[in-house]
Amino acid sequence: MGERRLEECIAKWRSVLGSEHVITDCAALDRSGTATFATASAVYAVLRPGSREEIQKCIRIANDARVPLYPISTGKNWGYGSSVPTADACVLDLGRLNRILDFSEELAYVTIEPGVTQRALYEYLQARQSRLWIDATGASPETSILGNTLERGFGHTPYGDHFANVCGLEVILADGSVVDTGFSRFEGCKAGPLYRWGVGPVLDGLFSQSNLGIVTRMTVWLMPAPEYFQAFYFRCDRDDHLRDLIDALRPLRINGTLRSAMHIVNDYKVISAIQPYPWEEMGGSTPLVGPAMQTLRKKYQCGVWNGSGGLYGTRGQVAEARRLVMRALRGKVNKLQFLDDRKLNLAARFSKPYSAVTGWDLTRALELVRPVYGLMKGIPTEQPLRSCYWRKRHIPTEMDIDRDRCGLLWCSPIAPASGGHALTISGIAHRVLLGHGFEPLISITLLTERTIGCVISITYDRDLPGEDERAMTCHQELLKELNEQGYVPYRLGVQSMDQMQGSNGYNQLLRALKAQMDPNGILSPGRYEPRNADASERMSEQIEYGN
């Protein structure tokens, strides 16, 4: 990268944003360039615009100088690359755009900017005593809702498929122009925040998992709190029961009895959320297998598979759903329990006497149950983050998995909601990960009526020499094998964005659109671009040798 050209750019950005919002000190750049696995791209600077107009100015400067920008919302795209760019770039941190622009209790939506976090929205609703719930992910309260939605993340309520529950994007293109999608492009249109398609071609999808524009506004639909909520939990003690389980739940998902994206996680995933790796019991060796694993399963009353789901509705609707869930799971699970607010409060009140009498630590159990229970009601939590510290020797009070050098690589194939497919994917994950010395932490989500989304985590300690490489080799092998079997991931890490090819027509069209919309390739070069995308290569050449 031409040093001088970059210097000039930075000076211009400073004059637009103020010096305090153009960050170039090494420590900060290092933080911004650190993910939960080894990455190759450098961060030249971090720009922190405070408004749409400032973004437009930044982008024009970048365009003139052919310096790539890599927009992030809050940069917590953990397991997929955090805030690290797909190619050397300046990070455009949109965190200061954190306004909630519109809100309707009656029509159940909120219009937000990229910097609005799960916590901010949750607290906003709480402060208004709103009866609306957000759909939270297990990532952390500090993650961006808009960013997660554009990446097509998913949560735990009936609004779990995030990108299916938004509309009315405002997008800044590489030339600085602004596009409003759907009905939001019509001034005064009353259905702007409510109706997804608008009239004419639907452009929203172009800006999801993409590098074609910078989304600066989005309307997110919210779920009205039901009259009554009940959670259910179950466990299976046999691995192959997963097949029957999924096949039993699919009809309930497809007929609308189960309205939420319910989750099933394996033993490793449960245990890693409760405690760190049992270094002592394992005599320091990895991976965790054999009797030590059985002991832990027993200790935490943890099944090989463990599920949780929410039932939402009137008392009558929930009672009927509960009956159907019980009927469907009969003989297929080893334990099935239902929990509601009343039971949870009672348990909390009686946990001490209960523990004294039974010797079983109910307080501890509640600590574990509460966050998952809360997630199903849209309450963000950082508890699931603890599992990222699985192989670390210490969990700090304030978790920051990038800073703490937690190793985390996510691979997230989608499959038909059929038990056989779930079992196949789990089998591949177990074989490949254990073969490379890692525990397969698996969650399986009944993401839509017809599909399951599996998230397979490779969790390791980046401070151990050679672990980064071993983990990446393992990840690549996993991705390759899953693809070969027809299980394509719904989302990619920065390290594998050029590896999903598919048929040529889509790739050609995407390249043509990119060339048309961002001729200098300054927006996130390489991000979700098919291989041989020549734009980024051309551009880096230009930068290298001037033009």
Add this chain to the structure above:
Amino acid sequence: MGERRLEECIAKWRSVLGSEHVITDCAALDRSGTATFATASAVYAVLRPGSREEIQKCIRIANDARVPLYPISTGKNWGYGSSVPTADACVLDLGRLNRILDFSEELAYVTIEPGVTQRALYEYLQARQSRLWIDATGASPETSILGNTLERGFGHTPYGDHFANVCGLEVILADGSVVDTGFSRFEGCKAGPLYRWGVGPVLDGLFSQSNLGIVTRMTVWLMPAPEYFQAFYFRCDRDDHLRDLIDALRPLRINGTLRSAMHIVNDYKVISAIQPYPWEEMGGSTPLVGPAMQTLRKKYQCGVWNGSGGLYGTRGQVAEARRLVMRALRGKVNKLQFLDDRKLNLAARFSKPYSAVTGWDLTRALELVRPVYGLMKGIPTEQPLRSCYWRKRHIPTEMDIDRDRCGLLWCSPIAPASGGHALTISGIAHRVLLGHGFEPLISITLLTERTIGCVISITYDRDLPGEDERAMTCHQELLKELNEQGYVPYRLGVQSMDQMQGSNGYNQLLRALKAQMDPNGILSPGRYEPRNADASERMSEQIEYGN
């Protein structure tokens, strides 16, 4: 248009498709160029390719000669332009591509080509004794499912928002290349027909209400028949009760109790579906108002507003939903009735004795109820088509509203699901249509959780001199007033596709995409193109003067 160039094209198409599939006789071109209102564009020829490869060849020939093609599926886009192009063109009739390519009972989907009609799919499922239901529109059994879905039509079941329930498009672009969207672009990907987003940018929306490509394949998700189905019907005798009604139903729609796109229609809409205009009673004058209207309402026990909806689920789920519907509508409707298969069959059996005793023609009532009841179970019907003959003197046995010169102009604004908005739209429709001498036939659909879709029909007799012009003037005034009030239509007729402007960013981007993807502007010039779209103008100039 250069005669010679067209002649050469036609000769080439003939050699590709065979002469019988390149239609140029005047009567046929006239049929293809006839909609339910006055249109301006000429049809040069109708091409009937039989395969994807033939489409590709046709399109290449068209591109070489700069002759525009206007693809239709079955051409029954009634009320919005039928098969008439937005500019002079050759109609590319895809009706021969009518295969059902894939089907899964377990995962509840079907993959279809453009020529698959509602009837064909319904019969396909019946023949397999499938437990899956389609979502039918009231248009006619002979309409294309793919075409309706791309136009974002809607039906009556929980899968009512058609474009929200499809994925995996195959699209032929103007250069003849083929794009597979979503996961369907990965060979062997198991979630291809199941998961909408795929990985990377989502392109499906680009090809809906658009002229950017020709969709030749689509996977449509189907609804598993519920264990139990119950319909409910209600009527309100006061116009302003519409407000309370919508406000009472919205919470049930948003909380998932009402899962389907339920419909509310006004008195004119009901009566027009039962009988033709009461010419005699009105002494030949129009529009129908005053005592004659009251008499008809009384005769058919028809409210000012009349609603119908479906309850789907287990017996327990339906019973609870019924309780909630009853509670919500108490005091807001004049009559609320529930109907299921058993009751309907009983009524049919006893209709004759019942009529004899009560004097009320139950058989006739059943004739009216059955089609609407069937639509809620995904059974296509042509009964609602009858209302298009409202102002005609005669309804033929085989209805063809284009041929029979039925006048029909649809205007379909979307509004927030709030009673006040419904009332405002209805008020505008009444004032504008009656002011021009037409009855406002209105249906209001609880299309999504947060919006209502209103369809306002201007129904007239094209054989009456001057009616075409009067109806169009009325339509334009209606569209203008609705837009000014913030009620933008979800769909446009060929006559008004250049009238929806909105903010400039979207329009510019759309034009850029069109220029990139179809530089010669040969695909449906003018279709959903914002005004001043220069592509079509440029192109017609080129054709006019050669290039």
